[in-house]
Each structure stands twice: as C-alpha cells, then as structure tokens.
Amino acid sequence: MLSKKKSQPPGERASWGLKLGSLAALLFLHVPIWLIFLYSFTTDESAYTFPPPSLTLKWIPQAIANPAMQEALMLSLRVAALATVMALILGTLGAAAVYRYDFFGKEAISFFLILPLALPGIVTGIAIRSAINLMQIPFSFWTIVIGHATFSVVTVYNNVLARFRRTSGTMVEASMDLGANSFQTFWHIVLPNISTALLAGAILAFSLSFDEVIVTTFTAGQQQTLPIWIFGQMLKPRNRPITNVTAMLVVLITALPILLAQRLTARSSDTEGEKS
Amino acid sequence: MLNRISTFLYRRPKLVLALLLLPPLLWFVVVYLGALLTMLINSFFYLDGFTGKVVPEFTLRTYAKLFETTNLQIFGRTTLMAALVTLACVAIAFPLSYYIARFASPRLKTWLYLAVTIPLWSSYVVRVYSWKLILAQEGIVSWFARLVRLDGVLGWYLGLPAVGGPSLSVSATGVFLVFVYIWLPYMIIPIQTALERVPKSLIEASGDLGANSAQTFRNVILPLAFPGVVAGSIFTFSLTLGDFIVPSLFGNSSFYIGKAVLAYQGTSGNIPLAAAFTMGPIVIMVVYLLIARKLGAFDAL
Structure with a gap:
C-alpha cells in the first residue's frame, strides 16, 4: 500500500x-x-x-448409544427448551412495552437486559450461586433453567423489538378501526408480523442455552448438561472417540439452526429494503 | 367478554404497560439484581477457617485477602492476558474486517458475514475442544513443525520459562492462542460495522486533496474505525477476564481470576472470597467501559 x-x-x-x-x-x-x-x-x-x-465409522453409533452422553444431551435439550419458552415470554413482553409506551427508565431496559451477557460469565454464575447458597435452595433442573433464561431474554427482546420498529403501526390501527379487539388484533396482525423474529430469537436463545457452560457450572450442582459433560471429558479424557463424535454432533446441532436464524432475519431485512 | 376486557384495557394504557413490563422487570430485579446483591452481601461475609462455615457478619477481611501477593498476581496475570488477547484479536481481525467492509462484493459480503457469525454462535466448549486436538503433543502443530523442520524451534520455545511448558496444550501460550481463537469473531464484527460507516465521499475527498492511500488510511479510516476497535475490545477483554474453562484446560498450575473463583467456591466452599474476587473483574470492566464511552465505542455497537 x-x-x-x-x-x-x-x-x-x-x-x-x-x-x-x-x-x-x-x-x-x-x-x-x-x-x-x-x-x-x-x-x-x-x-x-x-x-x-x-x-x-464405528465411533458414531457407539457415541449415539452412550448412556452418559444421552443423559447429558437430554438434560441440555430440556433446559434449553424451557429457558427458550421463558425468554420468549419475557423478551416479547419487554419489547412490546418498550416499543409501545414511553416511561421512565426506558433507555435503561436494553442495557439492563444485556448485562447478564456482557458481564463476564463468572459474575452471573457466582451471583446466582451465592443467591442459591444464601436461600439454601437445592440445586436442580430449575436452578439451571433460571440462569439460562436470564441471559437468553435479550436475544428474543432484540429481535422482536427490531421487528416492531420495522413494521408500521397503521396495520394495527386499521385492524382496530375495523372493529377487532386488542386480542384479535394481536392474534391476526401482530403475531404473524413478528413470527419470524420470534423464531429467530427463539433459535438464538436455544443455542445460547444449549452451549452455555460457565454459568451452568455454578448452578448445576452434580448434574451434567452436554457442555459440562464435554468439559469433564476434556479435563480427564476417558473416552476420546465418543467425545470427538459428540463434539461433531454438537457442531451440527447448533450450526444448522443458526443458519436458519440468519436466513430468517436476513430475509425480513430484505423485504424491508424493498418497502422503503 | 373478550371485547369488554379489550375496551377496558384500551382505556387504561398505564395498566397495559404495567402488565407488559411487570413480568420481565420482576424477573430481572428479583433473579438478576437480587443475585448480584446477594453476591455483594456475601463478599462482606467471611469463611471461618475452623468450622468451614460462612459467617454472616459484616467484615472487610475477605476483601483484605484480595490484596495478598498471590491474589494480586492473579489479577495482574489475568489483566495482562486479557490485554494481550485483545491486541492479538485486533491485529488478526482488522485486515478481514477491512476487506469485508471495503472490498467484498455484496454477495461475497453475505458469505463472509456468515463465515464470521457461525463460529461466533457455534458451541463454545466444542471450539475449545478443537484446540485440545490441535495443541496436543502428537497433534497437528507438532506434525507441521516437524514437516517444515522447525520442531527444534518449537522445543526451544516450550523450554522458555513464562510462555512455555511440557507441551503447547499445557502452557500460557496455549491459553493465549485459544482465547484469541474463541473471541476473534467478537472483534471482527464491531470493527467491520465501524468501517462500513466510513462515508465513501470522505475517502474520495482525502484522495482528491492529495493524500496517498497510506495517508488516507492513517488519517481518515483508522480514526473512524477506532470506536469499533474499542467496542470489540470490550468483549474480548471482559470475556477473557471471566473465563475459567480455557485456563483450566490449557494452563499450567497458575491461576486466573475465573479459575480462582471456581476453586474458592467449589472445593473450599468459600463463597465470600469467590464473591469478593468477582468484584475484581466488575471494577476492571466498569473502569474499562467508562474509558470506552469516552472514546465513543458505544456508537459502534
């Protein structure tokens, strides 16, 4: 140069x-x-x-049949599914409130929701861990879900809020003018409009939860989610071929939905480009 | 019935707002802020060395422990690692971000963007795992070193005191490499975003006024991309500070903040010390964010 x-x-x-x-x-x-x-x-x-x-090729069927791996996988899937549902509810409600209304502290909401992701993982982890300890709650499936839901909310919130800002409010007004009540308007107008944003947010929340290891270490007790199982295998390798195959499966399980989420958000921004 | 509820709600926007906002707000205040608060409270308690139980009395003695030499070394080592990782990420990310932002065709840009985001979203543990394979003594790095007849250099490097170790996968260098690999996408995206925002007209104007491309790069593009670099560094710095997975898998016995926190709360059950330790990265990050804000990094996020 x-x-x-x-x-x-x-x-x-x-x-x-x-x-x-x-x-x-x-x-x-x-x-x-x-x-x-x-x-x-x-x-x-x-x-x-x-x-x-x-x-x-012999490790692939062996890995899939491995009971410890299966158990960890099932726990991870269950945690991720529930954390995603909670993130969907909380994130959508938050996005709707921020979009529709003006209120004191509105600007702080986004900042607040992203904190669990932006602060180092051990902060969220040890914070929840010390709360569990102080209140003497036993470790369980639910303690993992609570941690995961907390940092997953922001993915849904961001996606849905971005979509709300792109869709025009005139459709909602038209629907109300034509006699639909709020619930009908939500069901027939708002929901179809934000559906792909919800799906994209849900996929991101799911994969965020499915992969998480740092916060989980502090909230899981003796239970093993799949990432924790892999972490354990790395610390003390007992069964390398099984771990290798599991790692590959995790890449496939997470990469494909992410590609889908990318498409969902990309396509909606394309149509946005045509409109304006 | 639904109609009536709908009308009722329509006339009371404040109630609707409350209904919408209450669940997420309640969740975050109770679960998250509550947890942060208990962590803060816990950090003022102390662990009784004899009984092994946490004593819930206000004291500063747990914080005093942070200033012992070994613990100060942990903070120093972690901060140095975070700084080095951040610098390396900038060096590797900048050319790629620059290429994506300024030279790639729209089609190629979409592909490159995917190529950066897929590693960002794909499994963190698995990406760490891949480096177990790479850095192992019998792995691809050693193989490559033998192939180009540099295994002597590798051996000499591993013999060096601070950076070396029995093999790359048990050394500070290993920790460094894995951190750079894991956090790199977090640096590429903000730099690229900042570079995309540099107006073409500005670059042309610089050329018209007689600057050569190097001068334009230094005096026009670089200052405008800088907030992006700072934004990316927030991630690389913060994530390195708080990570315990990588140092426990690739490091030697030396502690980093995350590893220390895990060890204190786990094996010794010393949650007060773990909590006090965690205040370290929080303070470092708050200072960092304040500086970043001065440098205009939040506009580039």
Whole structure:
C-alpha cells in the first residue's frame, strides 16, 4: 500500500497482503472446526495423533448409544427448551412495552437486559450461586433453567423489538378501526408480523442455552448438561472417540439452526429494503 | 367478554404497560439484581477457617485477602492476558474486517458475514475442544513443525520459562492462542460495522486533496474505525477476564481470576472470597467501559 503514490480511485482493488491476511483469519476461524469432523473418524483411541493413522465409522453409533452422553444431551435439550419458552415470554413482553409506551427508565431496559451477557460469565454464575447458597435452595433442573433464561431474554427482546420498529403501526390501527379487539388484533396482525423474529430469537436463545457452560457450572450442582459433560471429558479424557463424535454432533446441532436464524432475519431485512 | 376486557384495557394504557413490563422487570430485579446483591452481601461475609462455615457478619477481611501477593498476581496475570488477547484479536481481525467492509462484493459480503457469525454462535466448549486436538503433543502443530523442520524451534520455545511448558496444550501460550481463537469473531464484527460507516465521499475527498492511500488510511479510516476497535475490545477483554474453562484446560498450575473463583467456591466452599474476587473483574470492566464511552465505542455497537 505504501508504494502506491497515486490517489486511490473509488473502485480500488484490495492489495495481496490484505487478501492474504483476510484468508489467514478465515482459515484460523474455520480449520479447527474441520479438524473436529476429521477426528470423529480417526481410529486412534488414546491420543490426538495427526494425521490420523486410519479412518473408521464405528465411533458414531457407539457415541449415539452412550448412556452418559444421552443423559447429558437430554438434560441440555430440556433446559434449553424451557429457558427458550421463558425468554420468549419475557423478551416479547419487554419489547412490546418498550416499543409501545414511553416511561421512565426506558433507555435503561436494553442495557439492563444485556448485562447478564456482557458481564463476564463468572459474575452471573457466582451471583446466582451465592443467591442459591444464601436461600439454601437445592440445586436442580430449575436452578439451571433460571440462569439460562436470564441471559437468553435479550436475544428474543432484540429481535422482536427490531421487528416492531420495522413494521408500521397503521396495520394495527386499521385492524382496530375495523372493529377487532386488542386480542384479535394481536392474534391476526401482530403475531404473524413478528413470527419470524420470534423464531429467530427463539433459535438464538436455544443455542445460547444449549452451549452455555460457565454459568451452568455454578448452578448445576452434580448434574451434567452436554457442555459440562464435554468439559469433564476434556479435563480427564476417558473416552476420546465418543467425545470427538459428540463434539461433531454438537457442531451440527447448533450450526444448522443458526443458519436458519440468519436466513430468517436476513430475509425480513430484505423485504424491508424493498418497502422503503 | 373478550371485547369488554379489550375496551377496558384500551382505556387504561398505564395498566397495559404495567402488565407488559411487570413480568420481565420482576424477573430481572428479583433473579438478576437480587443475585448480584446477594453476591455483594456475601463478599462482606467471611469463611471461618475452623468450622468451614460462612459467617454472616459484616467484615472487610475477605476483601483484605484480595490484596495478598498471590491474589494480586492473579489479577495482574489475568489483566495482562486479557490485554494481550485483545491486541492479538485486533491485529488478526482488522485486515478481514477491512476487506469485508471495503472490498467484498455484496454477495461475497453475505458469505463472509456468515463465515464470521457461525463460529461466533457455534458451541463454545466444542471450539475449545478443537484446540485440545490441535495443541496436543502428537497433534497437528507438532506434525507441521516437524514437516517444515522447525520442531527444534518449537522445543526451544516450550523450554522458555513464562510462555512455555511440557507441551503447547499445557502452557500460557496455549491459553493465549485459544482465547484469541474463541473471541476473534467478537472483534471482527464491531470493527467491520465501524468501517462500513466510513462515508465513501470522505475517502474520495482525502484522495482528491492529495493524500496517498497510506495517508488516507492513517488519517481518515483508522480514526473512524477506532470506536469499533474499542467496542470489540470490550468483549474480548471482559470475556477473557471471566473465563475459567480455557485456563483450566490449557494452563499450567497458575491461576486466573475465573479459575480462582471456581476453586474458592467449589472445593473450599468459600463463597465470600469467590464473591469478593468477582468484584475484581466488575471494577476492571466498569473502569474499562467508562474509558470506552469516552472514546465513543458505544456508537459502534
């Protein structure tokens, strides 16, 4: 870049250095994930030898049939499902309130809701842990859900609020003018309008909860969610092939819904672009 | 019936507002603020060394413990790690963000954006796990070092005191690499957002006024992208401060804040000390956020 003395035209091309740097960053982000897929098929049971001595498919059925893994997976799915439902309710209510009304402290709401995500994970974790301790609540499924719901609310809130701001209020007014009551208007006008935002928010909340490990460590007691199970396997590797396959399955389970969520929000912003 | 409720509610917007706002607000005040408050209260209690029970009496002695040398070292080590990770993330993220924001065609831009967000949202533990495979003694890094005949250099590097260790997966360097990898997307996105907002006309004007591309970059683009860098650094810094997974999996025996908090509350049941310890990253982050606000980072989020 330094050698170019002439002023740059608007359609300037990227320098080779910049392209290489970008490519290197992209590879840095993605190669590790590819390696997880490769290692799911390695025949090496006791080490992480590269290149793998040979490849096999036999670990996949074994991993899926592993009872400890299944139990952890089921717990994670149940926690994530319930946390998502709570995030949907709380996030949508909050978004509706912020969108429709002016009230004291309105600006603080967004900040407030993002705090559990923005503060270091151990803060939320140890905070909830000390509350559990102080009130002497036994660890349970519910203590995990409470923590997860708390930091998942913001994903739904952000998505729904963004959608509210994009959809025009005239439809709601028209519906009311034509004689529909608030509930009918909500059911027939508002809900269809925000449905994809709800779905996108729900997917993000679900995957956030499904993956969470730091807060969960403080709220789970002896129970193992899938990320905690994987963490345990990393601390003391007992069954490497099973862990490798599980890691691959988790990538697949989380990546596909995220792609879907991206599409949902991207498409709605496209149509928005056409309208304006 | 529904009609009547609807009309009733329509005439009382304040009631509707209360009904909408109450559940989320109640949840956050009770669960979250309540929890933060109990943490604060707990940090003023202390653990009786003999009985092993928490004594609920107001005292500052738990906080005094934070100023013991070993604990100050933990704060120092963690903050240094967070700073280094942040710098490395900026160095790696900037070229990619710059390319996405200024040179990629709209189609390529969508793809690149996905390529950055998928790692961001995909499983944190699994991404950490992948580095267990990479950094293992028999893993791909050692293999590559042998391939290019640099295994001697790798061995020499691992022999160095502060950064080395028995293998890359048990060393401060390993912790550093994994942190950079895990938090990198959090840096790319804000920088890219900030760069996208630099008006084309401004860059053209700079060129018209005789600046070469290096000068334009330094005097126009960089200052305007800086809030994005600060915004990204909030994430990389805060997330590194609070993480205990990576240091417990890749580090040697030296403690970081997160690992210390986990150890205090877990094995020794010393929740007061764990809570007091947690106030450390909170204070560091509040100071950091105040500086970031001065630098205009919140506009880039």
